[in-house]
Amino acid sequence: MIRAAALLLLLAAPAFADVVVAVRTIPAQSIIGPDDVALRAMDVPGGIDDPQLIIGMEARVALYGNRPVRPADVGFPATISRNQIITLVFQRDGLMISTEGRALDRAGPGDLIRVMNLASRNTVTARIGADGAGYVSP
DSSP: OHHHHHHHHHHHSOOOEEEEEESSOBOTTOBOOTTSEEEEEEOOTTOOOOGGGTTTOEESSOBOBTSBOOGGGEESOOOBOTTOEEEEEEEETTEEEEEEEEESSOBOTTOEEEEEETTTOOEEEEEEOTTSOEEEOO
16 A cells, blocks of 8 residues: 555656756847757746757747746747738638738737728738738638
């Protein structure tokens, strides 16, 4: 009985794995370089385990030294800045409508942001494409 309890305690202990941590404080909206991150043995569920995955990415929030970097903390570098005029595109069943809009947030490819249609003054949510246009879905 005691052996079984000891075995359960050993199995319940946290397993340490290498995760990516910031070497120093990295401000938000900074590009992460190879000297900014390192691997440390920690128990972090959902942590990033390969520094190559985030080198060249942009910090979405401030990353503090010796703290793990999570996938939501980084993203592609922003190609759209706040108040920038972008093309809004709506496509459905062979119909394509495009107009100009003003980005209300800062974003990179794949991000969802709010965009104000300059013709109607309505605010829509658009996904930023690799070409810098905002794609509106029905």
